[in-house]
Amino acid sequence: MRARLPELLADIEELVTCESPSADLAAVARSADVVARVGTRRLGVPPERIVLAGRTHLRWRFGDAPAGVLLLGHHDTVWPFGSLATHPYTVDGEVLRGPGCFDMKAGLAMAIHAVAALADRTGVTILVTGDEEIGSPSSRALIEEEAAGRAAALVLEASADGGALKIARKGVSRYEVRVSGRAAHAGLEPERGVNATIELAHQVLAVSALADRALGTTVTPTVASAGTSANTVPAAGEFAVDVRVRDAGEQNRVDAGMRALMSIVDGSGLRVAGGPNRPPMSEEASADLFARASGLAAGLGLAPLTGVAVGGGSDGNFTAAIGTPTLDGLGAVGGGAHADTEHVLVGELPPRAALLTALIGDLLPTGND
Known part of the structure; x- marks a missing residue:
């Protein structure tokens, strides 16, 4: 050689x-x-x-x-x-x-x-x-x-x-969490909107809580975006999630937790896409x-x-x-x-x-x- x-x-x-x-x-x-x-x-x-x-x-x-x-x-x-x-x-x-x-x-x-x-x-x-x-x-x-x-x-x-x-x-799972709200003028009538950024923030915290450091399970929100302009109540947002686990049981537990996410802000919507990628x-x-x-x-x-x-x-x-x-x-x-x-x-x-x-x-x- x-x-x-x-x-x-x-x-x-x-x-x-x-x-x-x-x-x-x-x-x-x-x-x-x-x-x-x-x-x-x-x-x-x-x-x-x-x-x-x-x-x-x-x-x-x-x-x-x-x-x-x-x-x-x-x-x-x-x-x-x-x-x-x-x-x-x-x-x-x-x-x-x-x-x-x-x-x-x-x-x-x-x-x-x-x-x-x-x-x-x-x-x-x-x-x-x-x-x-x-x-x-x-x-x-x-x-x-x-x-x-x-x-x-x-x-x-x-x-x-x-x-x-x-x-x-480690096994790998990938998810996209998408939230929906309702746009409104942020200065004139914000109360008429449903703020997707606030909903997104709730979901980021809920997703992060699925991690288990003791078991080596990481659940990491990564790329995120929401809204269209600084003076508009955001009507939509999304973030990606990277999951790493040492065993199949943890991969299944985190997947079940992701599927169980529920919207928090009144009038908002929530959709989770993706799942386990590599065992x-x-x-x-x-x-x-x-x-x-x-x-x-x-x-x-x-x-x-x-x-x-x-x-x-x-x-x-x-x-x-x-x-x-x-x-x-x-x-x-x-x-x-x-x-x-x-x-x-x-x-x-x-x-x-x-x-x-x-x-x-x-x-x-x-x-x-």
Whole structure:
């Protein structure tokens, strides 16, 4: 993998310099073309293109083998189109930067190079989706179908701090709370209005009360808006809610609480949309794989692996929920996901890719290495 580093860096640059914000279907399609080109160059065969709800996903499937291995990643990013102008791709010494480099285009390149290094790829599938950053609305069923019956799902999301693997993830729910009132002139006859902002404020407090710090359950009102002008009683308002939970029971409890919300201000209306998006991923789903990876790392002379539970969700939540052993955070080492500081540590790419290759080979029925 050290010998492959120049090619690996060239592929990462090619992926990063094709912008792919999730909401831009044309940009995601162009990015899929680039991922396909890079993968075909290294793997020798083109992927299957799967377009669902206008979003382009890619799949390389290398033969059939019982209980094969699924490598899972995504090529969409949170970065809006034009981000390369303010966050250009650069490699400065040991630090690589660029929009989406850490989350998770470096991981995609690593997956391709790891599979390319296998003597026998039979039983390996690489699935690269195009909508993970918005909750995988079109790809979830595809992911679950590909993961079913596999010996393992290896998720190429970026590592946690210090290169730690992600051995557990919280479940995620998303909601939109919409309130309605009645407009009126705020100076002449405010009493004729029904103030949606006041109703919204009541609901924000009610939603926040659903959190349980002791259980690690966070219920966070985020983006909010109400009204049309400073001198008008607001007729409508809305806010988004982000929920993170450690177990399914808490996800169900919070969902029931959201559905039970009732309007407070006389004459106002209330509607709640959304619900659970990703089920929790427990440590049980990753325990055996983490132990196996730790043994392989020691055999390769790498530093001891660490594993952490994280609050963020990924497509690994879906694979774990259907009973497929899942290990996440196998991608790049670095930091700053979704932020101006996003970066990848170049020196960590070869050992990380070598570990991935060894783990895939160890899991395949033929014992490839």
